[in-house]
Amino acid sequence: MKMVVCGCCAASWKRCVVVCLRFLFLLPAGLPVRSQGQSQSDNKQMDNITVRQGETVFLSCSQGDFVTHTAWLNRSSILYAGEDKWSVDPRVSLVTFNQDEFTIKIEDVDLTDEGQYICAVQTISRPRTTSVHLIVQVPPKIVNLSKDLVLNEGSNVTLMCLASGRPEPAIVWRMISPSDDGLSSDTEVLEIPFITKQRAGTYECTAANDIAVDTQTVELTVNYPPSVSEGRDVGVTLGQRGVLECEADAVPEADFEWYRDDRRIFSSFDGIEIENAGALSKLTFFNVSEADYGNYTCVAINKLGSANTNIVLYEIIEPTSSTLLQVETASVLQMTSSDLEQTAFENNEFWEGPGAVQDGNSGTSTMFTPTCLLLIVVLQLLLKF
Missing domain, CATH: 2.60.40.10 (Immunoglobulins)
Known part of the structure; x- marks a missing residue:
């Protein structure tokens, strides 16, 4: 009994192998073997198909009359045998299958789909194959930066x-x-x-x-x-507001320190405020006193080094009434002297200093002395004020 079963199994296995070989090589049963001088197949090479990754490609071949078997293969794998799908890939599907055309579709093409595809057609006379090479283009992608x-x-x-x-x-x-x-x-x-x-x-x-x-x-x-811009000296009137500025270029941003001589200055100290904003530091005096005038040092510091600059806060003196009078007197003296010279020139009179006498033909003589000139100036000033 065991021998019979084994014999049946062996017979069944051999039958399966024969069927597979016939299908793979598309040799119909009973087809006589041709001589070596006769062509056993017609092979056709199609142009390459280029497709971009992610797109859909259609693979098509013509069948013709008296077709007994048809299949699309990728390398050694069968995708479709007639209308029967052998591929387990859900992206592969049958589009057209009739006497004239056998077309399959591959969606969302990937780089692994690249390679040779063969359409094998078996007629009653001889097998025919059509092959095409699928080239998959992949857009660039930066993978290591x-x-x-x-x-x-x-x-x-x-x-x-x-x-x-x-x-x-x-x-x-x-x-x-x-x-x-x-x-x-x-x-x-x-x-x-x-x-x-x-x-x-x-x-x-x-x-x-x-x-x-x-x-x-x-x-x-x-x-x-840090590198620090050269400081600009600042002049301020006594009792007014004064600002010293210090600018530094550095990465990372610099920290600022202000010094008067060797003494460091801190914000809110003696009416002084220090304000740092990025690359700029400001030292502000809200009410400048006599003691505030002098030389100041700005120091910019980061972990790579330091730099400094000196700035002088100096006093600007506002003009007083006495200084204004002196300036005005000098101006009037200059103007009066010029007017007198012009008048003398117009009357043909020549100024020759104290004791000068006009030409006797005129019948009169006029003398101008520095004392008279000074009296005229003072009189004009009094009238003005």
Whole structure:
């Protein structure tokens, strides 16, 4: 009994193998074997099909008359045998199956779908195959990019940008902010030796192929010690408000300290206020006194160093009534002297100093002395005031 069962199993297994071989090689039962000089199949190579990743592709071949078996294969896998689906991939489906056309559809094409596809048709006379190579294009994607960096001035910097895609994408590095100064690289690596603060900013990596472009950026922050703008001396009238300003360029931002001689000044000390806002520090005197005049030092400090500048607060003296009188008197003297000279010139009189006498032909003589001139000036001033 066991022998009979085993014999049946063996017979069934052999029958299955024969069926599979016939199907795979599309050899109908009873077909006579041709001689070696006769062509056993017609093979046709179609043009390559190029499709972008994520798109849908249609694979089609013609069948013709007297077709007994038809199949679409991918490499060694059967996708469809006639109307029967052999592939377990839900993206593959049958579109058209008739005497003229056998078309299948592959949706959401991926890179793994690339390769050769064969449409095998078995007629009553001989097998016929049509093959096509599917090329999948993949848009570029940056897969490895350097992180944002914070480093000290003078350091060496290497930025890396790696991208995938089909065709292979071209990589370009360039500095885009604060300004495009021409620093660039057409390779995956951008090297910046001995970086300066002028090289701090935003760097862009671009990966591009025939399909699309992918762009990402990296921020470079460069730390450097403070540099302080030259201080401007400030003149203030006694009792008025005065402001000393100190500006520093530094990364990270500088901390400010103010000194009078060797003594540090703090905010709210003796009517003084210190206000720091970013790169600017202000030292404000709300009511300047005699003791406030003098030399002040502003110091800017960060972890990389320090810098300082000196600023002088000096007194501006407002003009008084006596100084105004002196200025006015000098002005009037100048004007009066000029008027007298003009009058004498018009009357043909010539000023020759004390004791000068007019030409006897005129019949009179006029003498101008400094005392008379001074009296005229004083009289004009009195009349004015």
